[in-house]
Amino acid sequence: MASLAPYILTRPWLTKLLKPVANWYASAAGYRQLGLRADDLINEENEDVLKALGRLDARESYDRIFRIRRAVQLSLQQKILPRTEWTKPEEDVKYLEPLVEQIKKENAEKEALDHLSIVKKH
């Protein structure tokens, strides 16, 4: 899916204009009220993401499992966290996506090198 994000992020005035909208959208999505981060929502039933999860350090991995289990429990109980425990926007960092991107890049390079053909110029 094409995203407008890169276009917007390269233009400071547009970023400034749309930032409140983005924050409103992230809050409205509801995952912050369950104590989750955006990267916790990445579908993990996929080779690349599984590998990226393997590359998380022990602490991050533990925290991620804790957040997910808490969210599942809340979801079953039809509750949300008290307002003080909601994920703050500054806590909502991308901890997994860069790793997934890196693995995708590695795979793309592998693919490219596996289909390498030699062009002789002489």
Next chain:
Amino acid sequence: MISRSALSRGSQLALRSQGASKLAQRGFAAVASPKASYEPTTIAGVKVASRDDNGPTTRLAIVAKAGTRYQPLPGLTVGLEEFAFKNTQKRSALRIAREVELLGGQLSAYHTREALVLQANFLRGDLPYFTELLAEVIAETRYTTHEFHEEVEHIIHLKQAKVNAAAIALDAAHSAAFHTGLGAPLYPTSNTPVASYLNENAVADFAAAAYNTANIAVVADGASQGGLTKWIEPFFKGVPKQPTGQLNATASKYFGGEQRIAKTGPSSFVIAFPGSSLGAFQAETAVLVGLLGGESNIKWAPGFTLLSKASAEAPGAHAYASNYAYSDAGLLTIQINGQASAVRKVAEESVKALKALVSGTIAQEDLVKAISKAKFDLLAASETSGSGLVHAGAELIHGGKPLQVAESVKALESVTAEKLTAAAKALLEGKASVAAVGDLYILPFAEDLGLKV
């Protein structure tokens, strides 16, 4: 009358053989000239040893002062070795592998107790590429966490599974002889607790301490001096000039002692004495190794050296002597491998043979044989490219003078039976280092053999 077809066939054959002779043709000068020795120089602050025999292939190696002796924590040398040719700032490990495949090169990394060697063998024309690659590997490897967990650890476990009784016994003998430094195992076994010391950060710190122009030497076999001067200067700019950490550099001291390690499978027994070092060549030790021998010189016969005779008494075990020479110490070893009961018998016979050497006289014929063997070993080692390469690099990084082959040969020739007896006597009177690995119920103690530990 000669038929036309026969004529043309003859001419075809003649043409073909001419072509074949052209393929096999070599310059007469190249054949006649002896193999040159490595010439030490310094290019842009990097110590370089090179020799050029104008062959079609080149062996380029970085010899770093990062052997097991210098590792500040256990296991770091093997960690650094396995991190060779992994992801760098500029390209991935996979890209390095594929590019080298395309150029028909071979990359290898291996270590001795004193040096870590990153070697590339390639076609002569590819010198710039491989010079750049080796410099990049030592200066810009990223030592990433995921590579450590996904690849390095895995390979180390696989290699640990291959460490056999003979290697463990040799390590144990070194450990008894030198305690720390040279006593560190060449490859940690699966029982060695390295997990708490070995991680990517420790390896990166060790790399910073070892990979700098003060602690490395570039050794080139088959590369022109001009090419090296031209390419080392730009590519080795990124290599740090000063170490940013400490290497474990305590001087070696001989202690002696006994180590016994239980292990299933074949047994191994090592009897070791202080030997000849690289810095101070002892002709008597070299001749003693030739006299003890063990390795057969001809096919289908066990040989006629002292250890061969000892091995012949007990089939199922094999004994051989060698001298492990390091920059400031050496270890003369008799290693016996095989089934425990046979190993015990051969160990007893070997010590008996050593004692007979001290009390009895040495036949002139045996002495001549031993000296010839020692001479051959010395000359062959300085000539073959594999060990010669590591030697040349090790000499440079330790700042010692290269082995003077002619002088050493003269020293070997001047060894007499009396000198040899005196040397053997000194060894037996001093403390031995004894290591037994395998079935400890059968393997003897040093005391039983009549050795002092």
